[in-house]
Amino acid sequence: MTTRHTILIIDDEPQIQRFLRHSLAAAGYDLLHAETAAAGLRIASGGRPDVIVLDLGLPDMDGKAVLGQLRQTTQVPVIILSARDNETEKIAALDLGADDFVAKPFGIGELLARIRVCLRADRALAVPLQKLVLGDLGIDIEAHRVDRAGTAVKLTPKEFDLLVILARNAGKVLTHRQILQTIWGPSHVEDIAYLRVFIGQLRQKIELNPKEPQLIQTEPGVGYRAMDQGN
């Protein structure tokens, strides 16, 4: 590991802070923490964290408002922590620019994996990749070609775009809205059923077992996530 990364946790639950302190330290991160949105925003601008973990249920401010304010000043990756089963809230946060979410309760492995993806995506931004790998699929963006172990997989242009946007963000959740907006444009952001059909077709072509998809996973009610390539 070249540099130590700093994680800012904004959560009002002292017990959550307590175990995260130990686990993140053990995983080799430096930790900043705030128990209110106000303190969180202050530390976010002063402490230069590499990833922010933000709980949506803060006492002094709506989580979405916090996110809005964060995004005005910084593009640092934000992972939402949410104990609420409130899909709309979660999706709104993702659409507002959060990078991912982890639902409480969670195993520490899950949170650490999300943090790793965020840190990697952060680095990857600088180099636009021409060739992507998703599981055993090779994706050549310039040549518009997908192959599995040397055999070409035939995709329609839309299916290809769909695969590319998911593979580019491997490990990260993309909301229905984000995908629809990128591929079909702003007038189609509500056509979730449409997207479902395309994902189904794509899975038929790229998954080894389309009934138990591995490469593209569904985040129920939120969106899709391409398999994380790991480190």
Added chain:
Amino acid sequence: MDGPTELRRNLSGHFWGTSFLNIVWANTSRQIPSIKSLSAVLIFVVIATAINYLIYDSLQKNSISLIFLISVLLSSVFFGFWTGIIASIISFLAFNFFFVEPFQTFRVSRVEDFIALAVFILVAGLTGTLAGRLREQATSAQERARLLENLFGLSNALGESTNEDEAKLALIRSLYLLTGKKALIIERDLISSPPLKLEDMEAAERALRHGTFQRAAASGWGAGQLSFYPVVVDHSAPLVVGMDGAISSVELERAAKSAIEQSGAVIARLRSARDADQARMKADRESLRSAVLSSLSHDLKTPLATILGSVTTLREFSNTLPQAARDDLLHAIEEDARRLNIYVGDLLHMTRLNAGVEPKLEWVAPNDVLNGAANRLRRVHKGCNIEVRADDMLPLLKTDSALLEQALFNCMDNAAIFTPNGSQITASLQLQQSTLLFSIEDDGSGVPEIDQERIFEPFQRGAPATSNGTGLGLAIARGIVQALGGSIGVDSPIKGRGGARFWISVPIVEDIAA
């Protein structure tokens, strides 16, 4: 005769100035003489004839016509225009028959008699016309006043009505007073129910579909016997009013229409107010439900998150974690498992109370219950400072001691949670007439007045929101106390001191509500 219009055209064309007749006719309603008025006319004329007969010899002939004129005048004044005309014709005939030579015939032999008769019919006609017109003007003014008064009364009644049924009743009453006809208000869905004949059902449907009046057919036409008028059209439950038969005059119908329109507007307004109320209540219920669910989810998941996160940290970093971190994580797990246990216990309590718990009644010493709760508090909140003050000479209480102790404990627990560590909590017990009053006083920051009712609702925490309580304790206490037939409340600040006093009062009667 082709009816008044025809007659008017003929008359005005031949004899009179059009403008004069227009004045006369414009203000005459079509009051057709009734049997009663015709009989009265006959009686007047007979009396006039009799008088003339008695005094015929001593009078000049001119006086005869004057006495007949009186009968014409009386008829017009009492019964209106047409009756006046008929009276003048009958008087003319009687005059001619009885008092113009040759007697007992309608023939006239002398020129001066002919002139006298001609003058009589002219004067009688004019007199009758003018008097009748006055009479009918007065009548119609009276009628207009009656209609206005009625509509005004309706508008008052409508203004006072708070629901649709009251407005409907006001309309039915008003229609009855206006027209003397019974009316019924029918919802579209009920139009096709048995009491209505097929023709009437169709007429009612037509009234609603076109938004127009559907008058009852004249008898003998075989069509509907009811008249229908739409009341409320633009609504999911349109209303139509049905009236027995057709309304006799245009003026009455106009008044009825105005009454119906007024009522329709009020009913529509009442309905939309009711709909808005219902929508708001539904939204309130929804938002309460989602607040409860969100709170429940938060309260259950936060300790779970600590436990799961700590356990997975321990496993993931089993080799690298320092011993101190390990111990801390294990402590965190233990604490949150306990917290979860309390929470689940509270939830079960709540569910049981909601399901309707049967108190197990037994005779207990109230002091023991209070002391039991205080001891439990000392065990749970180490270092909390609770003092129990109770008289020794208190009557026994027939109650469920376990439940009562739980309610008291929850109040004490609440006091301990929401006051700084080491605060003084005082639990006391007093006899007040036929009730026992348990009080739990603290010296904390108190409960703002607006929250004093709310804190007894499930999942409501006092401000400042803390994660210490489950938000259920006081709700459970209230559920228990209600099941025991008592009452619960909070006074804050306590007079002259601040803080809060939670009180539970339980009746000392033998048969308490189960």
